[in-house]
Amino acid sequence: MFDHDLAMTTGTMTTSAADRAGQLAETRIDPERSWRFLDFGELWKYRELLYLLVWRDIKVRYKQTVLGAGWALFQPVMMMIVFTLFFGRVVRLDADGVPYSLFVYSGLLPWTFFATAISFAANSVVSAERVITKIYFPRILIPFATVGAALVDFAIAALGLAVMMLWYGVPLGPHLAYLPLITLLFVLAALGIGTLLSALNVMFRDFRYVIPFLVQLWMFATPTIYMQPHSTTEVAAASDDVVELLASYLLCANPMTGLVAAFRAIVVGQSLPWGQLAIAAPMIVGMFIIGCAYFRRVEDTFADVI
Numbered sequence: 001m002f003d004h005d006l007a008m009t010t011g012t013m014t015t016s017a018a019d020r021a022g023q024l025a026e027t028r029i030d031p032e033r034s035w036r037f038l039d040f041g042e043l044w045k046y047r048e049l050l051y052l053l054v055w056r057d058i059k060v061r062y063k064q065t066v067l068g069a070g071w072a073l074f075q076p077v078m079m080m081i082v083f084t085l086f087f088g089r090v091v092r093l094d095a096d097g098v099p100y101s102l103f104v105y106s107g108l109l110p111w112t113f114f115a116t117a118i119s120f121a122a123n124s125v126v127s128a129e130r131v132i133t134k135i136y137f138p139r140i141l142i143p144f145a146t147v148g149a150a151l152v153d154f155a156i157a158a159l160g161l162a163v164m165m166l167w168y169g170v171p172l173g174p175h176l177a178y179l180p181l182i183t184l185l186f187v188l189a190a191l192g193i194g195t196l197l198s199a200l201n202v203m204f205r206d207f208r209y210v211i212p213f214l215v216q217l218w219m220f221a222t223p224t225i226y227m228q229p230h231s232t233t234e235v236a237a238a239s240d241d242v243v244e245l246l247a248s249y250l251l252c253a254n255p256m257t258g259l260v261a262a263f264r265a266i267v268v269g270q271s272l273p274w275g276q277l278a279i280a281a282p283m284i285v286g287m288f289i290i291g292c293a294y295f296r297r298v299e300d301t302f303a304d305v306i
Contacts, residue, residue, distance in 0.1 A: 121194025
């Protein structure tokens, strides 16, 4: 009798376990493939994690280095010296009456931030493979943190620009009030393009080799070390060369052209190129939206393909 009751109880338990196993087997979680934008509430919830990721990137970048964070200042200064000696003294490029070293540094400083941010952000998700496959958190924090670390480097390198402005006696005027706005546009551009490249790099590893080349090409397509024509009309009046006209139109279509020109104008106390900013700002906002939306669309597949 006891054995019979025990068998009945065991059979009931086995059946219940089998039912529960069957119910669990039927539970299926698929990644959401719809287009989504940023969940600002979730980002605010994980704001401390974002801070820790930024601090981690800074420490890893300068770990076991002699200069430490001083490399953020050393690199643009050395590039400025090289370009000043070659283009300023040998080629004698026009700097619109501005000391050429200040002209170059005011263009290299924001560009170095942008190039560093998108280069590191592009490889950030692939480098965080172990974290992504183990725990959940908003994946977009990874490229965002990389841009945040580059922004810290930008702040350190800006100390060199402040010293140069004092050296050359550049007056501090009301035009400096536009500096946070232009910096914000640089940050949005780096976030949008860096986030897009980080997602594409997970799916297509060819971007690991293409990005350094594209960054160098983009630098020379942006007037960081040379003056740009004020308008395509001036180029058309000065030359009938089709190639020169095409290059002028491409410069105007490059959103970084307007941002670098605006940053330099603020530094040297010239009037801002509002026409170029009117073209660049909507393009940058669009790139930010597209980059974040594409990242959110494919981020649920990262753990499977990374």
